[in-house]
Amino acid sequence: MKKIEAIIRKSKFSAVKEALHDVGVNFFSYWDVTGLGNEKEGHVYRGVSYSTSDIQRRYLSIVVNNEFEEITIKTIIEAASTGDVGDGKVFVSDINEAYRIRTGEKGGKTLN
16 A cells, blocks of 8 residues: 655645546545745735745645555646646655554555
8 A cells, every 4th residue: 555645736636636536536635734845936915026935735645555556646746737836746655554443444445
């Protein structure tokens, strides 16, 4: 099993969510996060432009069976990409075990 974590633009969340559902990834968690990066968002207030280093993003945490790893990553990258700096990052790590609390089952079948 793999844990796929993605930090994406908030404006691309709906597109990523739909694309993941289309390929069969129907469960994941997400949070609104603020981070620092290479991108500087610009704001204009009363005709004066200023920038801030705090960037609003959405953080996705998805655990999938190994056979869904590549399609999940590809789907996130394609749906979240604008081609501009600040599109985000995807991180992948191994999951040793998963348990379903209700039944006590363990292993990859708990992800269905």
